[in-house]
Amino acid sequence: MPINNRSPRICRAVLLSVGLLFSSSDMAQAHTMERAISIANNAVLQAAPETFTVSYVHPARFGSVQLRTATGETVPMRYQPPANATTTFTIPLPKLVPDTYRLTWRVIADDGHVMTGNVTFTIARR
Secondary structure, eight states, X not given: OOOOTTHHHHHHHHHHHHHHHHHHXXXXXXXXXXXXXXXXXXXXXXXXXXXXEEEEEEEXXXXXXXXXXXXXXXXXXXXXXXXXXXXXXXXXOOOOOSEEEEEEEEXXXXXXXXXXXXXXXXXXXX
8 A cells, every 4th residue: 555645644643533532531530420339229128227438430429319209398407428539329228108209419520510319219118
């Protein structure tokens, strides 16, 4: 295959494009994503959980958490988030009775991006 004068320019353009692609993925990683949650969305549990745990890929700061019943009543919670950024948050839950609950939370990534999460679960009546 003959080499022409445009080959070095094309090679530089390809390398620049690949470099931009990788630098963009680094910026996207400044935001974090959920890695795991301890209660699956729409789960039907036979017993009330004592805690809820959410893990993230990258460290974040916990912003807030709220628990409501199916009728919208707020369930008081006593949770003091850690002062430092971390990847895993374990939230103690109050004593829960059979009902459907919606747990919502928000975390703040190191870049200031706010991410929210929620899970709805039911504690079955026996």
